[in-house]
Amino acid sequence: MKKLLRRPRLRAAAVATVLAGGLVLTNATPALADYNSPLYPTMSACNAARPTYYSSYTVPQACHPMYNWNGTQVVGYMFLVKTRY
Structure with missing residues (x-):
C-alpha cells in the first residue's frame, strides 16, 4: 500500500x-426529520388532512395559518409533522 x-x-x-x-x-x-405539510386553503381542510399523517413514525401537530410576505393576509393553513423517537 x-x-x-x-x-x-x-x-x-x-x-x-x-x-x-x-x-x-x-x-x-x-432519515427521520420533521417536515411541513402541504398548504391547505381552509382550516377545516387542514384539520381533515391531519389524520392521514398519523403513523408509527410520525404524528401531526396543530394547524397554523400561513401569511403572505408582509403578514397581512392568510394564504393557507399548514401543520408540522414530527417524527417519533
Whole structure:
C-alpha cells in the first residue's frame, strides 16, 4: 500500500475519494426529520388532512395559518409533522 500511494495519480484519486465521501456524509439529511405539510386553503381542510399523517413514525401537530410576505393576509393553513423517537 505504501508503494501505491507514492504514485501521484493514485494518491490524488485516493484523496479525492476521501474528500467526496466526507462531503456526502456531512451534507446528508437525517432519515427521520420533521417536515411541513402541504398548504391547505381552509382550516377545516387542514384539520381533515391531519389524520392521514398519523403513523408509527410520525404524528401531526396543530394547524397554523400561513401569511403572505408582509403578514397581512392568510394564504393557507399548514401543520408540522414530527417524527417519533
